[in-house]
Amino acid sequence: MIRSLLVVAEKETYQILHTRSLLLSALVFAVVFGGMSVPGAGTSGADRFETLLFTVVLMLGLFSGYLFSGQAFLREKQDGSIETLLSSPLTIQELWVGKVLGVTVPAYLIALISAGLMIGASLLVPLAGDGLGQFWSGELLVHLLVVVPCSIAAVVGLLGLSQLLLGMRENRVIGIVMVLLMVSLLSTARSLASVAGEITWMTEGAMLLAVLSMLLITVVLTRLLSRERIVMTLP
Template sequence: MSTFSVIARREMRLAFRNRSVLITGFIFAIWFPVVSAFGIAAGAGEETVVLAGSIAAIILPIGVFMGYVFCADAFLREKRDGTIETLLCTPVSLRGLWEGKAAGVAVPAYLMTLISAAVTAATVSALTDAPVIAEPLLLFHLAAVVPVWVAASAGLIGAAQLALGMRENQILGFVFIFGFIFLIIALQEVAPGGPGLSVMTEAVLAAAGIALVALARFIAGKVTRERVVLTIP
């Protein structure tokens, strides 16, 4: 088994065993979308594509937030307790560690986001009788755009948590979340398809997500062992 798989599987296992993170994730994944679903159902009429677009607009920031929630356990906890120093002495490169951890964080974060999407879609469908989950662009959004953005969120936040001190991380966590949300809204506005579900908007979002993953990988490659060690509290 490759070291990437070893690290990713371990992070997934730990994420699924972390009760506090799972509870936080579940509350946010279910409470927020269900409340939003009532607003969507009331404001969007019964056009399926409009309803699906509203769901897509909510689910993407939730995916980003899930990436942040699960990152805290994988990257920040190991830095706080010093375990990262031992891991840096293994034959795995720092980028290799980051890749495994980011992937291991992204999978449960994505699954939690899918649960959120399913709950939201089911609630909206129940309230409007519109078969939103059968909307092809929403399925594409959930299957392609959301995982890329979850991975970008986990990767960027993870790289920042490796490179920054504890205090900076507390501040920058929220900056990242709001930065992502702002970026999503801005991309939807400037995309040729405009806000809502369209092929062009989804293509722009997918491309931007891939660019963010590449940016995260580039940043992780620039972080040095020394930087990580000197920011251990």
């Protein structure tokens, strides 16, 4: 079963990485909202920049996950190729897990690229405070290596579930709301960072617990999926 899941995940990752327009859109957001957000925050101090790093990297990862989930779930409903997948020996839940993994990997790579751009840009911008040493705190490493990918997987899983369960019209409405929400949050990331304050182990633990709970609930909700229900939502 694990090998079959990895095959599905590899297929989705390959298609995303070879869809130039989709990949370019995610990279543009990583550059515009990642690296270019640093100069404006340079005079705010290293503490505020660290919080900005936490906030923007997570949001860019989630936004990339949203962009890529449409490639993995909606596109196959639009062109009808999902019917071929539904006839495979894999269960619906296994297909869902494989697709979630396949979307999470490239979205997480975009998040890491944005983190690298922000840290690289900060080397060129004078920061008030103690400098870059604290950027490599344990909280930041746990955030980047654990919380961010788990958050992307949770959001992608929920989006994928809704994209499989709902019709195309409902998914268009969800898509518009998601785009407006993500762009608004990214545009106000600096303000959110200022409000968020210092990131602590308690904050990271609470975020991880919430994300894992969301992922677990979504896994349970996948029981609602069935071949018949998905076919009925095809255009």
